[in-house]
Amino acid sequence: DVKVTQSSRYLVKRTGEKVFLECVQDMDHENMFWYRQDPGLGLRLIYFSYDVKMKEKGDIPEGYSVSREKKERFSLILESASTNQTSMYLCATRGAGRYSPLHFGNGTRLTVT
Amino acid sequence: AQTVTQSQPEMSVQEAETVTLSCTYDTSESDYYLFWYKQPPSRQMILVIRQEAYKQQNATENRFSVNFQKAAKSFSLKISDSQLGDAAMYFCAPGGSEKLVFGKGTKLTVNP
DSSP: OOOEEESOSEEEEOTTOOEEEEEEESSOOSEEEEEEEETTTEEEEEEEESSTTOOEEOSOOTTOEEEEEETTEEEEEESSOOGGGOEEEEEEEEOSSTTOOEEEOOOEEEEEO | OOEEEOOOSEEEEETTOOEEEOOEEEOSOSSOEEEEEEEOTTOOOEEEEEEETTOOSOOEETTEEEEEETTTTEEEEEEOSOOGGGOEEEEEEEEOSSOBOOOOOEEEEEEO
16 A cells, blocks of 8 residues: 655644645655645645656745655745745655546644734 | 535435435546445445446445446446445545546435
8 A cells, every 4th residue: 555654643733834745655655745724615726747956836835845866755944934834735646547546644734823 | 627426415314215416517528437335424425336437337335336328428336235334424425547536515314
């Protein structure tokens, strides 16, 4: 089974702090994704990466950046956290091929105060 | 670009009954796949079922089946013999070569 591990389940940060959300997968998948989930808005794609050191903007990249130095690790960075970034963050991986589904981590609930 | 509409924010069903969750989408891709995901209160997103758009036969996984109408761009999920463990948020997601786009979700309540 694919295992996608997000480093924190709950996180509380202050406005202006730099925040790192870490995601590690053990299935050698090329593709990794960061989604943000908010009630009534579903899942919205922030960034994705299809290879080491490669990244693509999703639908809502503003205020975020990402890092993928190793294939198994994909980090989401909030350079200066703001209260409107309080949300659930979901990391996912996907193998090659159009038929491949996403495999999700357990999510990190981030609160910015 | 892809868009997804789940028109039912909330649904409820009696245990052992059948319920259908609707999903319509729009995509510019010619070769794509469609997925339904379930997110129980534990919040782990789980794949329920997937459908290849070029296949006319509707996918089935045990009590879960889809009604895929390609021309209408409709991809509904039918849950038969509903169980208490089916209570969750359900998300429809069409996907092409790169990424999946998710609907806003339908919250399903199963009443005993």
